[in-house]
Amino acid sequence: MTLRSTIGAVRRRTLCSVHRRFVPLGNRGPIVSFCFDDFPRTAYTVGGSVLRNFGARGTYYGAIGYMYQSENLHERVTAEDLRLLVKDGHELANHTFSHVSSRALPLAAFREDVLKGQEAICEITGGVPPANFAYPFGEVTLAAKKALGSEMASCRGIYGGVNGPQLDLNLLRANSLYGDDDRLVVVEHLVSENSKQKGWLIFYTHDVSQTPSSFGCTPSLLESAVSCAVRYGARISTVAAVLSDLRAANPNALTGLPATE
Numbered sequence: 001m002t003l004r005s006t007i008g009a010v011r012r013r014t015l016c017s018v019h020r021r022f023v024p025l026g027n028r029g030p031i032v033s034f035c036f037d038d039f040p041r042t043a044y045t046v047g048g049s050v051l052r053n054f055g056a057r058g059t060y061y062g063a064i065g066y067m068y069q070s071e072n073l074h075e076r077v078t079a080e081d082l083r084l085l086v087k088d089g090h091e092l093a094n095h096t097f098s099h100v101s102s103r104a105l106p107l108a109a110f111r112e113d114v115l116k117g118q119e120a121i122c123e124i125t126g127g128v129p130p131a132n133f134a135y136p137f138g139e140v141t142l143a144a145k146k147a148l149g150s151e152m153a154s155c156r157g158i159y160g161g162v163n164g165p166q167l168d169l170n171l172l173r174a175n176s177l178y179g180d181d182d183r184l185v186v187v188e189h190l191v192s193e194n195s196k197q198k199g200w201l202i203f204y205t206h207d208v209s210q211t212p213s214s215f216g217c218t219p220s221l222l223e224s225a226v227s228c229a230v231r232y233g234a235r236i237s238t239v240a241a242v243l244s245d246l247r248a249a250n251p252n253a254l255t256g257l258p259a260t261e
Contacts, residue, residue, distance in 0.1 A: 012159060016171060019146040023250045025164040029198035032191065032229040032236050034222070035156070035174065037134060038063040038099050040075040040207050042216075044085050047208035050222045052088070056236040059091040061134040061156075061204075064120035066099035075207070079124050086125050091238040093132040094118050094152075101137050102144040110144060132156070132239045134174075134204075145170050153243050156202065162190070164199030167246075172239075174202040177225060180218045187225045195232040200242060 034051060036043035039060055051058050062082065070076035086092050097116035105113070118129040131153035135144070138158030148155050149170030156172040163173050175190055177183075187203075194201035203225060207216030229236055237245075 015140050015142065015145060015157075016159065016168070018142065019149055019170055021149055021169045022166045023169055023246055025167055025198075025200055025246075026249065027198065028235075028242075028245060029164055029200055030195045030232065030234040031200040031242055032194065032234040033200070033202045033239055033242065034058045034177070034226065034236070035061060035134070035202060035204040035239070036208075037061045037204055037206055038066055038095055038136070039077065040067070040070060041077050041081055042075065042208045043206065044077070044081055044090070046219055047205075047222055048085065048088065048090060050208070050219055050226060051090075051236075053223075054226050054230060054236065056226060057089045057091070057238050057241075059093050059132065059239040060085060061093045061095035061132075062117070062121060063095040063097060063099035063136060064117060064124070065097040082121075082124050086127070091132070091240045092121055092125060092130060093134065093239065094121060094130045095134050096136055099136045101139040102135060102141050103139045107141070107143045107147060111147060114148065132243070138174075140171065154239060156204075156239070158204065162194045162197050162199035162201050164197060167200065169243075172202060174204045177203040177205040177217050177221065178215060179212070179221060181220050181224055183217075183221060184224050184228070187221075188228050191225075191228045191232050191234065195234065201229075201234070202239070 067077045094117045096113045097120055098113050100113050102110045121130050133152045134156040140157055154169045156174050159173050160175045161173040205217045207213050
């Protein structure tokens with residue numbers, strides 16, 4: 001193990017062990033959620049179509065300012081795309097405005113960008129501020145976890161694994177869904193473990209294309225992953241829908257209470 005990987009492992013253990021806000025999943029699992037981060041149009045036009053074919057919907061974490069700046073006009077998401085996404089029943093969640101790392105800015109500046117992201121989404125959809133958040137690049141600081149954990153219904157990272165039986169709403173675990181069907185063995189293992197644990201499994205990707213970026217997946221892999229989740233008896237749900245269900249049984253856990261040490 002290199003020094004860098006050792007430091008990374010220590011950081012991960014520390015971040016996962018403090019400023020936690022636990023809520024029990026109970027007997028609601030197995031659940032699988034499919035998420036798309038700072039996404040291009042294909043995540044909705046192609047990925048959304050795959051989910052709809054299974055009667056499912058996804059959670060789209062939008063960094064609005066960053067997404068509008070795509071150099072490829074055919075890939076660039078528009079305000080109308082986002083309105084249609086929400087109208088279609090998907091969740092539009094917050095991913096900051098500028099897609100900036102919490103490790104790159106002072107806490108006050110990072111929170112300001114998070115707030116700007118919320119305002120941008122509200123302006124587009126005319127709805128209430130998004131309650132769910134994902135850290136750009138999956139990069140979390142102790143200060144950000146503590147601060148945002150008391151303000152958002154949930155915050156999601158990119159640390160892999162299954163959520164449950166106790167969920168840390170301040171740092172939900174999530175697993176990358178990248179590449180083509182050669183990754184299906186890994187996907188099926190995760191779905192199988194989630195089924196055994198009756199937990200909540202979250203996948204995330206970015207673009208969905210026959211020639212995906214290194215941070216995206218093919219339509220075939222997404223379709224295979226959704227089909228696998230259905231085959232193992234999982235309920236496919238957006239993050240917001242899962243938390244709405246939890247709120248009925250644990251109202252205090254999702255009201256922005258201060259994080260526990």
